[in-house]
Amino acid sequence: MPNVTIRDVARRAGVGLATVSRVINGSPLVSEETRRRVLQVIEELEFVPNPAARRLSTGKTLTVAVIAPFFTRPAFIERLRGIQNTLLESEYDLDVYNVETVKRRDECFHEIPRRERADGVIILSLSPRDEDIPLLARAETPIVLVDANHPSLSQLNRVITDDVQGGFKATQYLLKLGHRRIGFIGDWLESPFNFTSSRDRFQGYRQALDLAGVAYRPEYFGQGEHGRYPAQLLAEQMLALPERPTAIFAASDTQAIGVMQAARNAGIQVPQDLSVIGYDDIEIAELLGLTTIRQMLYESGQRGVELLLESLAGFHREPVCEVLPTELIERNTTAPPGS
Amino acid sequence: MPNVTIRDVARRAGVGLATVSRVINGSPLVSEETRRRVLQVIEELEFVPNPAARRLSTGKTLTVAVIAPFFTRPAFIERLRGIQNTLLESEYDLDVYNVETVKRRDECFHEIPRRERADGVIILSLSPRDEDIPLLARAETPIVLVDANHPSLSQLNRVITDDVQGGFKATQYLLKLGHRRIGFIGDWLESPFNFTSSRDRFQGYRQALDLAGVAYRPEYFGQGEHGRYPAQLLAEQMLALPERPTAIFAASDTQAIGVMQAARNAGIQVPQDLSVIGYDDIEIAELLGLTTIRQMLYESGQRGVELLLESLAGFHREPVCEVLPTELIERNTTAPPGS
DNA sequence: CTGTTAGCGCCTTCAT
DNA sequence: ATGAAGGCGCTAACAG
Numbered sequence: 240m241p242n243v244t245i246r247d248v249a250r251r252a253g254v255g256l257a258t259v260s261r262v263i264n265g266s267p268l269v270s271e272e273t274r275r276r277v278l279q280v281i282e283e284l285e286f287v288p289n290p291a292a293r294r295l296s297t298g299k300t301l302t303v304a305v306i307a308p309f310f311t312r313p314a315f316i317e318r319l320r321g322i323q324n325t326l327l328e329s330e331y332d333l334d335v336y337n338v339e340t341v342k343r344r345d346e347c348f349h350e351i352p353r354r355e356r357a358d359g360v361i362i363l364s365l366s367p368r369d370e371d372i373p374l375l376a377r378a379e380t381p382i383v384l385v386d387a388n389h390p391s392l393s394q395l396n397r398v399i400t401d402d403v404q405g406g407f408k409a410t411q412y413l414l415k416l417g418h419r420r421i422g423f424i425g426d427w428l429e430s431p432f433n434f435t436s437s438r439d440r441f442q443g444y445r446q447a448l449d450l451a452g453v454a455y456r457p458e459y460f461g462q463g464e465h466g467r468y469p470a471q472l473l474a475e476q477m478l479a480l481p482e483r484p485t486a487i488f489a490a491s492d493t494q495a496i497g498v499m500q501a502a503r504n505a506g507i508q509v510p511q512d513l514s515v516i517g518y519d520d521i522e523i524a525e526l527l528g529l530t531t532i533r534q535m536l537y538e539s540g541q542r543g544v545e546l547l548l549e550s551l552a553g554f555h556r557e558p559v560c561e562v563l564p565t566e567l568i569e570r571n572t573t574a575p576p577g578s
Numbered sequence: 579m580p581n582v583t584i585r586d587v588a589r590r591a592g593v594g595l596a597t598v599s600r601v602i603n604g605s606p607l608v609s610e611e612t613r614r615r616v617l618q619v620i621e622e623l624e625f626v627p628n629p630a631a632r633r634l635s636t637g638k639t640l641t642v643a644v645i646a647p648f649f650t651r652p653a654f655i656e657r658l659r660g661i662q663n664t665l666l667e668s669e670y671d672l673d674v675y676n677v678e679t680v681k682r683r684d685e686c687f688h689e690i691p692r693r694e695r696a697d698g699v700i701i702l703s704l705s706p707r708d709e710d711i712p713l714l715a716r717a718e719t720p721i722v723l724v725d726a727n728h729p730s731l732s733q734l735n736r737v738i739t740d741d742v743q744g745g746f747k748a749t750q751y752l753l754k755l756g757h758r759r760i761g762f763i764g765d766w767l768e769s770p771f772n773f774t775s776s777r778d779r780f781q782g783y784r785q786a787l788d789l790a791g792v793a794y795r796p797e798y799f800g801q802g803e804h805g806r807y808p809a810q811l812l813a814e815q816m817l818a819l820p821e822r823p824t825a826i827f828a829a830s831d832t833q834a835i836g837v838m839q840a841a842r843n844a845g846i847q848v849p850q851d852l853s854v855i856g857y858d859d860i861e862i863a864e865l866l867g868l869t870t871i872r873q874m875l876y877e878s879g880q881r882g883v884e885l886l887l888e889s890l891a892g893f894h895r896e897p898v899c900e901v902l903p904t905e906l907i908e909r910n911t912t913a914p915p916g917s
Numbered sequence: 918c919t920g921t922t923a924g925c926g927c928c929t930t931c932a933t
Numbered sequence: 934a935t936g937a938a939g940g941c942g943c944t945a946a947c948a949g
Contacts, residue, residue: 242693242942244941244942244943245942245943245944246942246943249920254919254920255919255920255921256920256921256942256943256944257919257920257921257944257945258918258919258920259943260943260944260945261918261919261944263943264944268918268919269918269919270918270919273918273919287689287692287694288942288943289634289694289941289942289943290694290695291630291631291633291634291639291694291941291942291943292630292634292925292941292942292943292944293942293943293944294630294925294943295628295630295631295634295925295926295927295941295942295943295944296924296925296942296943296944296945297925297943297944297945298925300630310655310658310659310662316649316655319649320649323649323676324678327676327678332673333674334671334673335672335674337662337666339663339666350626353626354581355581355626355628355629355630355926356629496865523862523865526835526862526866527865581926583925583926583927584926584927584928585926585927588936593935593936594935594936594937595926595927595928595936595937596928596929596935596936596937597934597935597936598927599927599928599929600928600934600935602927602928603928607934607935608934608935609934609935612934612935627926627927628925628926628927630925630926630927631925631926631927631928631941632926632927632928633927633941634925634926634927634928634940634941634942634943635926635927635928635929635940635941636927636928636929636941637941694942918949919948919949920947920948920949921946921947921948921949922945922946922947922948923944923945923946923947924943924944924945924946925942925943925944925945926941927940927941928939928940928941929938929939929940930937930938930939930940931936931937931938931939932935932936932937932938933934933935933936933937
């Protein structure tokens with residue numbers, strides 16, 4: 240009863256194997272009559288082609304792989320949604336490789352961009368390190384980087400956000416409000432995962448400060464594990480300073496929430512006594528009335544898939560690096576100092 | 579250069595195909611010496627076995643499929659995390675089938691539980707309808723239902739939450755606080771996806787009311803699309819009633835947030851003038867200080883995988899239906915009426 | 918238009 | 934302990 244194959248269909252329909260195969264694949268080289276008959280039998284037998292056999296035979300996997308540290312941050316999930324939904328309209332399946340350790344990251348980088356695993360790969364929010372470059376450069380499949388970058392990867396399609404500019408924008412906004420004592424709280428600048436976003440946003444922060452002629456103060460800089468609680472601890476320290484900042488730019492909304500919690504615990508009013516600005520504009524930001532820098536999360540995934548599908552369709556052109564814009568979303572956690 | 583196969587390895591190592599295969603699969607029937615030599619060559623050639631070939635040959639896919647409407651609700655993501663992380667420790671890959679339309683749901687139910695697609699299937703938060711039963715009953719692969727159920731599926735392993743009890747608990751808590759005018763806001767009771775959770779929670783609500791001798795009032799019942807905004811609209815209507823409720827039980831935290839927004843817009847203080855209780859205890863609930871019914875989201879996924887892996891290991895025993903407990907989490911959105 | 922024939926890369930008896 | 938050979942289900946020339 241189980242495992243009905245193309246052979247069973249052929250026999251039952253009184254045709255050759257190839258004909259059944261043609262019908263399955265929508266080849267025009269079949270007469271209407273036989274096609275109908277074959278389809279009829281396929282229906283009767285509830286035949287479904289074996290994907291493994293098909294893949295082995297064609298050498299194509301009809302699969303796109305995405306490698307990412309998904310479940311660590313809400314923003315990644317939103318990007319993944321964009322990927323999922325865009326890919327749904329294509330003929331490709333999606334394989335999701337979730338990365339939560341460096342070891343697994345390396346395994347994935349090594350094993351996934353191969354013809355036997357996937358026809359194309361999206362690397363999400365995992366910027367390659369220098370030693371990954373040769374590996375990716377000679378990959379057997381097209382690769383698109385989303386929210387990931389590296390100076391010497393101009394041969395790969397990329398979809399990124401200009402986080403330096405985003406950080407600049409956030410800081411400049413605080414400066415414009417009149418703040419001069421502005422703190423920054425973000426991830427470790429150097430991490431085994433080589434997350435670049437926090438680093439870039441910090442750089443934008445520095446640039447804005449410089450441009451405004453405001454001196455950078457190391458005690459206003461805090462780095463730690465990503466997450467609400469670490470950020471809260473950093474903020475508590477910063478707010479306990481003799482001369483505490485009047486505003487804090489957090490490298491993500493999640494961290495901004497930690498900052499607000501710290502302020503609440505210390506009896507510091509937001510935004511009267513402390514302005515807080517986040518980054519990403521995840522759903523929760525709107526709920527909390529958090530001022531933030533919005534980036535196009537869903538769209539980045541969508542765009543990444545579109546680029547990949549083009550490559551897969553054999554469309555060859557110069558690799559592009561698309562830079563998605565950021566946008567300042569003013570809400571209720573920022574105000575002029577001492578207002 | 580590309581596509582190094584088992585054959586290349588064999589030749590280079592001066593052994594037969596079978597020996598390489600044995601090494602790959604950790605067979606003990608290989609001398610230490612040859613094993614080392616073969617591994618050496620595998621390393622040199624960067625050989626990686628072709629999964630499609632392996633699958634075709636063994637008839638196993640080494641893949642577990644999970645079918646779910648993931649990206650629609652935060653709670654599903656948390657369950658998925660539990661699945662992912664638990665499966666990571668096994669030899670199985672995970673295929674994720676995201677369902678956002680009824681059509682796709684039906685396709686998935688039909689095509690995924692087949693030997694050629696996956697060795698085992700987890701159906702998440704999609705309760706089968708009556709007409710799906712025969713399909714699932716004669717599926718070729720073991721199936722575990724997580725957060726999904728059906729009276730006549732006692733032959734399948736299931737991991738569920740007793741949502742009737744959860745709804746009962748929430749309502750009883752409000753009653754104990756002294757509320758008598760208690761509203762309920764949830765999803766459509768009948769939906770093409772056959773989501774049962776809202777329905778069950780509503781049932782628990784009714785039971786608690788009955789038990790307390792409080793009459794059910796239809797004007798205190800609101801159903802609509804899942805989501806914050808629909809819930810907000812329903813709440814606005816309910817709060818505009820001549821005799822408005824003093825408490826509202828929302829069938830999910832997401833909807834509770836909508837209710838709170840409605841209260842804010844109407845100038846109604848929570849919890850002084852209106853108590854709000856949610857369901858799920860997603861991350862955002864803690865942030866907002868929302869009283870809610872916690873369920874074991876992550877653990878449900880974990881447990882589902884464990885059950886599936888047992889079946890996959892050939893461990894046959896009576897199918898179980900594990901019921902995960904719920905827990906009332908008191909926070910700041912509930913209080914005695916008029917307090 | 919249709920049937921026949923080789924493989925795709927690997928695993929698995931079956932001999933040796 | 935190891936090698937040779939057949940087959941998993943399908944596609945893709947190649948003949949007709």
